[in-house]
Amino acid sequence: MSFRSLITLPRMLRHGSSVGTDLPPDEAVSVDAPTEPMRAALAAAAAGDHRPARELLAATRLGAEWERRSEYVAELAGAALRNPGWLDAWLAESPEDPDAVLVKADLCIDRAWEIRTGARAKDVSQDQFQAFFTLLDDAAPVISRAADLNPADPVPWRVALTHALGSQAPRDVFDAYWAEAVARAPHHYGCHATALQYLCAKWYGSHEEMFDFAERAAENALPGSKLHALPLLAAIEYEVVSDDSTADGPIGRDRIDAAAARALELSGWYAPGDPEAAGFRNHLALMLILAERWTEALDVFRAIGVHARRFPWAYVGESRKEFLEFRLGVRMQVASQTPFFGRPPQPAAPAAAPGSVPAPRSLAIAAAPPHEVAEAALMCGVSLRIAPARSSMSYVELVPDPSPGRRATLAAGEELLTAAADNFTTGEKWPALVLRRTADRYGFTLFHKGKARARHLWDPTAPVTDHAEAAATAQALAAVFPVPDPRPLVTLLRGTNSPAERQSELVAALGLPPIPAGFGERDEILAGLDGAQLLARRGVFKGIRDTMSTDLGSPAFPVPRPRRWWVLRMAGLVLLVPAAAFAWWSPDVGWYRTIVPTAAAVYLALQLRTAWAQRR
Incomplete structure (x- = not known):
């Protein structure tokens, strides 16, 4: 261990649980969560009703809300990618509706990119490229039609710029599209961000051209405009995505630092937790982490709140997991830099309020009796309530702890249960299914032998789950639970309507006990169940000690005793009681022979008494 570690580790252990406690819990964080109006439109679209989407886009068109319109169109096109029925019905009803045609144009681009994927060109096959270019050719007239139906709208030209990016359009075509876009909305962020990609080195420009474009747009932007974040996007593209970021690379460190400073200033124009600012704030957090500016990065995470975004975290891994792990890492870095007897730095601004984000709730169903679950959960670092369920299974829920332990506070990337x-499934043969609910989203994670074997989320606003993905999840479930035919599970997993019913039906199909009433509506639903008992949080050393003993605290978890156990102890008691009585009354028996049968009889009697009390 280095000398630096000897200094920073005690600081981290002392302050780690108190730094960043005002951040929203991990389970409240979601990636690219839609706004409430868009969420309602997406849920209706998933059910086949296009009217809310039509009304939403019509309002943006009539109000000339081009930034919001661009975001809404992209989200609706993503929803139509795997569930196009509602859009087809809309177009059949109103083939000249500029909003429907615009969503169709963006959908055509999405379909092409779904085939090509976001991989580097060297990793894309010729067949993929051929299909990609064919679909882009088919998209061109749809984009032109969308532009003709609403000549004042810059969003079709944002779609056209994306088309130019994929179709390898020459610079004069790109310039023509760009001129059309800025003629309608000179400061449109979506158009600028798309053009920035065209000009980056991995496509058709260079690092210098990309930075020049971004800095010029930021210089000409109005105060508070998101265009001030363009240099930050260029910096992330250069620092994270490209392979040319070196100390003597083409872009100086001063331009990178200036981009971060400009974005920090821009962040101050938006309230903490504002989803409008979440996109560039996520980029800003990563840039500050790369610069090892930990305290500022923590303040940015406070401003982000629950609004994680797919990018830039998808550049380094799975978006939500990386967001949460980076956020935890920043907390630990701030803690390790705080003097041992000092106080952690105070936030520059209050953390984002949770707002309308509902409290996530969870429940585990373990395929083991309560005493086995309790013994396995002694070292998990949180307080649990365990209740017996039918078929020798158990319900498990998290019990809120006013003073959570360090291990609970430092848990990253996962909801605490x-x-x-x-x-508690590590080293055990039995599995546990963790059920979750957040608002109208329901999900589960299957654990077996300490590993997450499968997970799924029913989200009314999300596209239908791919059949191959659902089949793989169903196979994983069927391999753990006694399900002879996984095909009905696939049907349950692929549906998006009535998530609560689908979750309940899946639990029944797996042969598990039913979900207790009140799940998802209130906390601590197991408190009123018969036999429910609290397993209090233990420290590391107490957990180790209790693991090696049979005392799980008070009240004890009842351990079912086999008939043989009762017979042997009763027989022993029948033999030992007369022997002890004879030893006490006989003057020829020494004290040692008197004490031994007496102690053994008392021990067996206490065992039987305790077991009988637990049984009742």
Whole structure:
């Protein structure tokens, strides 16, 4: 261990649980969560009703809300990618509706990119490229029609710029599209961000041209405009995505630092937790982390709140997991830099309020009796309530702790009950299914032998789950639970309507006990169940000690005793009681022979008494 570690580790252990406690919990964070109006439109579209989407886009068109319109069109096109029925019905009803045609144009681009994927060109096959270019050719007239139906709208030209990017359009075509876009909305962020990609080195420009474009747009932008974040996007493209970021690379460190400074200033124009600012704030957090500016990065995470975005975290891994792990890493870095007897730095601004984000709730169903679950969960670092369920199974829920332990505070990337299930299934033969609910989203994670074997989310606003993905999840479930035919599970997994019913039906199909009433509506639903008992959080050393003993605290978890156990102890008691009585009354028996049968009889009697009390 280095000398630096000897200094920073005690600081981290002391302050780690108190730094960033005002951040929203991990389970409240979601990636690219839609706004409430868009969420309602997406849910209706998933059910086949296009009217809310039509009304939403019509309002943006009539109000000339081009930034919002661009975001809404992209989200609706993503929803139509795997569930196009509602859009087809809309176009059949109103083939000249500029909003429907615009969504169709963006959908055509999405379909092409779904085939090509976002991989580097060297990793894309010729067949993929051929299909990609064919679909882009088919998209061109749809984009032109969308532009003709609403000549004042810059969003079709944002789609056209994306088309130019994929179709390898020459610079004069790109310039023509760009001129059309800025003629309608000179400061449109979506058009600028798309043009920035065209000009980056991995496509058709260079690092210098990309930075020049971004800095010029930022210089000409109005105060508070998101165009001030363009240099930050260029910096992330250069620092994270490209392979040319070196100390003597083409872009100087001063331009990178200036981009971060400009974005920090821009962040101050928006309230904490504002989803409008979430896109560039996520980029800003990563840039500050790369610069090892930990305190500022923590303040940016506070401003982000629950609004994680797919990018830039998808550049380094799975978006939500990376967001949460980077956020935890920043907390630990701030803690390790705080003097041992000092106080952590105070936030520059209050953390984002949770707002309308509902409290996530979870429940685990373990395929083991309560005493086995309790013994396995001694080291999980959180307080649990365990209740017996039918078929020798157990319900498990998290019990809120006013003073959570350090291990609970430092848990990253997982909801606490999910992290606990990961812990208490390790080394056990039985599985646990962790059920979750957040608003109208329901999901589960299957744990077996300490590993997450499968997970799924029913989200009314999300596209239908791919059949191959659902089949793989169903196979994983069927391999753990006694399900002879996984095909009905695939049907349950692929549906998006009535998530609560689908979750309940899946639990029944797996042969598990039914979900207790009140799940998702209130906390601590197991408190009123017969036999429910609290397993209090233990420290590391107490957990180790209790693991090696049979005392799980008070009240004890009842351990079912086999008939043989009762017979042997009763027989022993029948033999030992007369022997002890004879030893006490006989003057020829020494004290040692008197004490031994007496102690053995008392021990067996206490065992039987305790077991009988637990049984009742």
